[in-house]
Amino acid sequence: MNNPKIQIKDLELVFGKGKKLKKGIELLHDGASNQEIREKTTAAVGVRKADFSVKEGEMFVIVGLSGSGKSSLIRCMNLLNMPTHGSVEIDGENILDYNKAELIKFRQEKISMVFQHFGLLSHRTVLENVEYGLEVSGFSEKDRDENARKAIDIVGLEGWEDYYPDQLSGGMKQRVGLARALANDPEILLMDEPYSALDPLIRREMQEELLNLEEYMDKTIVFITHDMNEAFKMGDRIALMKDGVIVQLGKPNEFFENPASDYVEDFIADVDKTQILKAKQVMNDVPVVFKKGMTRKKVIKQMEKHELYTGYIVDDDNKFIGSVTIDFIKSARHKKIDDLIKTDVQSFYRQRYLKEIIPLMDECEFDIPIVDSKNRLRGTIDKDLLISSLN
Amino acid sequence: MLNFPEFLEFSVSPIFDYAVDWLLRNFSFIFDFITLVIATMFNTLEIALNFVPWWVYIIGLFYVAYKQYNIKTGFMLSGLLLLIGVFGFWEMMIYTLVIVIISVIVSILIGLPVGIMMAKSDKLEAILKPVLDMMQTMPSFVYLIPAIMLFGLGKVPAVFATTIYAIPPLIRLTYLGISNVDEEVIEAGQSFGSNPRQMLFKIELPQALSTIMTGINQTTMMAMAMVVISSMIGAEGLGKEVLTAIDRLKVGDGFQAGFAVVFLAIILDRILQGSTKKVGGEH
Numbered sequence: 078m079n080n081p082k083i084q085i086k087d088l089e090l091v092f093g094k095g096k097k098l099k100k101g102i103e104l105l106h107d108g109a110s111n112q113e114i115r116e117k118t119t120a121a122v123g124v125r126k127a128d129f130s131v132k133e134g135e136m137f138v139i140v141g142l143s144g145s146g147k148s149s150l151i152r153c154m155n156l157l158n159m160p161t162h163g164s165v166e167i168d169g170e171n172i173l174d175y176n177k178a179e180l181i182k183f184r185q186e187k188i189s190m191v192f193q194h195f196g197l198l199s200h201r202t203v204l205e206n207v208e209y210g211l212e213v214s215g216f217s218e219k220d221r222d223e224n225a226r227k228a229i230d231i232v233g234l235e236g237w238e239d240y241y242p243d244q245l246s247g248g249m250k251q252r253v254g255l256a257r258a259l260a261n262d263p264e265i266l267l268m269d270e271p272y273s274a275l276d277p278l279i280r281r282e283m284q285e286e287l288l289n290l291e292e293y294m295d296k297t298i299v300f301i302t303h304d305m306n307e308a309f310k311m312g313d314r315i316a317l318m319k320d321g322v323i324v325q326l327g328k329p330n331e332f333f334e335n336p337a338s339d340y341v342e343d344f345i346a347d348v349d350k351t352q353i354l355k356a357k358q359v360m361n362d363v364p365v366v367f368k369k370g371m372t373r374k375k376v377i378k379q380m381e382k383h384e385l386y387t388g389y390i391v392d393d394d395n396k397f398i399g400s401v402t403i404d405f406i407k408s409a410r411h412k413k414i415d416d417l418i419k420t421d422v423q424s425f426y427r428q429r430y431l432k433e434i435i436p437l438m439d440e441c442e443f444d445i446p447i448v449d450s451k452n453r454l455r456g457t458i459d460k461d462l463l464i465s466s467l468n
Numbered sequence: 469m470l471n472f473p474e475f476l477e478f479s480v481s482p483i484f485d486y487a488v489d490w491l492l493r494n495f496s497f498i499f500d501f502i503t504l505v506i507a508t509m510f511n512t513l514e515i516a517l518n519f520v521p522w523w524v525y526i527i528g529l530f531y532v533a534y535k536q537y538n539i540k541t542g543f544m545l546s547g548l549l550l551l552i553g554v555f556g557f558w559e560m561m562i563y564t565l566v567i568v569i570i571s572v573i574v575s576i577l578i579g580l581p582v583g584i585m586m587a588k589s590d591k592l593e594a595i596l597k598p599v600l601d602m603m604q605t606m607p608s609f610v611y612l613i614p615a616i617m618l619f620g621l622g623k624v625p626a627v628f629a630t631t632i633y634a635i636p637p638l639i640r641l642t643y644l645g646i647s648n649v650d651e652e653v654i655e656a657g658q659s660f661g662s663n664p665r666q667m668l669f670k671i672e673l674p675q676a677l678s679t680i681m682t683g684i685n686q687t688t689m690m691a692m693a694m695v696v697i698s699s700m701i702g703a704e705g706l707g708k709e710v711l712t713a714i715d716r717l718k719v720g721d722g723f724q725a726g727f728a729v730v731f732l733a734i735i736l737d738r739i740l741q742g743s744t745k746k747v748g749g750e751h
Contacts, residue, residue, distance in 0.1 A: 157655050185661030196656030200674040210660035
């Protein structure tokens with residue numbers, strides 16, 4: 078569950094040509110500022126240095142003002158931009174090592190992208206637009222039609238299949254963009270400011286829809302925005318960029334608790350966190366979970382090793398069953414853990430807002446387990462964490 | 469001090485003379501081959517166009533214009549075509565039309581790929597831009613001279629000169645259309661794993677199509693202009709009627725033939741614009 082899906086190492090991106098580019102890269106390594114490099118060589122720095130990973134199934138948001146390098150960075154993940162240094166590993170493979178055919182296959186099967194101004198093909202109908210990715214990957218006409226219609230249903234555009242993009246509103250166009258990106262069922266979805274061109278009401282609606290989609294689709298999503306409120310609303314984790322550098326990376330509450338610099342503080346100044354913080358954004362990772370059917374001794378040993386008071390039990394599909402406390406299982410005599418599980422533990426859906434968890438907290442003696450829509454355990458929240466997050 | 473010093477005068481004309489001469493001496497087989505191809509195309513098309521009875525053209529044109537625009541335009545365009553016949557220029561008109569059609573076809577065959585390559589290659593772009601500028605400002609008569617030298621008199625040099633004169637707008641607009649395709653649309657195409665061929669045929673060309681159609685329209689109009697001038701090197705057709713009228717100082721005949729040229733140009737322009745609108749994606 079917590080494997081890195083995308084691993085960015087030591088990544089730099091400089092735009093330019095030939096000698097000027099070479100000079101620009103050299104200056105960057107010597108520590109020259111972006112402006113110095115631009116003035117001396119006309120080469121433009123997109124990303125100065127990026128080192129981070131995106132977990133599988135995560136919604137990772139990159140936020141920053143225009144020119145901060147966020148769009149340049151996201152384009153390194155499908156090589157629309159070629160990094161000038163470093164590596165981009167996806168599922169452990171460095172995509173910079175791919176040859177042309179491998180790159181094309183990678184783009185067809187694993188990753189797709191949604192664009193700020195939609196990037197729709199004006200000469201094709203909605204259905205034909207959504208089919209595009211399937212068409213270039215060589216699907217049969219029947220499969221194309223079937224998958225495309227499925228994707229159109231998901232984004233709620235049934236009945237618009239035969240319209241052309243210029244007959245649709247902005248919100249609907251972006252739904253087409255999203256359906257097109259979902260049609261070939263990629264593992265990773267790159268979204269480059271997908272809602273920035275939409276008016277606020279439509280934007281909020283689309284945000285909610287995407288969160289719902291994310292919930293049952295299990296895709297890794299990299300989402301770009303310049304709007305901090307949107308970033309906090311959407312992101313499991315957030316990277317804030319400035320001048321091509323990630324100045325802070327972490328869960329939303331960490332930005333409030335521990336802003337890395339004055340710039341970060343300024344940036345988040347007008348965010349109302351009680352309105353946007355969700356369980357998933359502040360929860361702690363669970364260091365270790367126990368499978369049903371494990372022996373009591375093994376569980377005790379593990380819990381002692383991690384200094385846990387509460388242990389969480391899941392079944393083979395990672396679905397949450399209940400919890401055990403160390404005192405209780407130590408005092409019992411059973412061989413297996415199964416009969417000792419306390420199953421009436423209240424779990425909390427990770428998309429719910431944090432303020433809703435407060436009443437639960439009073440009744441519960443343990444950390445509250447946070448689950449996703451399939452009831453899989455994703456993390457926990459304890460009292461201290463809750464209080465510190467909301468203040 | 470007032471006159472331009474004589475010792476600085478230098479003529480480049482021998483270079484061109486020599487070049488044409490050299491081409492003829494060493495590569496005459498190429499020109500013979502081109503002559504053969506164009507002459508065959510020409511004769512076939514001429515026979516085919518003459519095979520169709522005149523009233524089919526009138527009715528066909530009416531129908532197409534009615535479909536593309538409205539009944540009024542249908543009457544106007546087919547009326548103009550009828551007038552050309554009434555003026556007694558039907559056969560001449562067909563002959564002129566054949567030169568124009570073949571020139572436009574050759575222009576498309578050459579211009580489209582060149583325009584695409586120009587959009588893809590910075591080097592080619594840097595070379596071709598000034599060449600195209602030069603081709604478009606060069607007085608059109610100048611093209612007649614190498615045309616005669618290389619292909620003799622008649623319809624083949626007429627096609628050659630017309631093509632050279634008419635091709636620049638098509639190259640330029642193809643180049644423009646392809647390089648102006650929205651950056652995000654290009655990125656979208658790439659992000660879904662299109663190979664270069666798919667990029668060209670599924671994204672770039674369709675997106676550039678209305679610009680390219682405008683280019684074809686302009687090329688056709690240029691060809692109409694040049695086809696009159698190329699009557700000076702022995703091409704028949706409407707241009708020859710104008711030329712004869714000039715020779716004999718017959719004002720009326722000159723205008724009558726001139727109007728026939730104008731009518732044909734209007735007809736071609738409207739029909740091409742109609743199809744441009746259609747592919748331009750008016751839904």
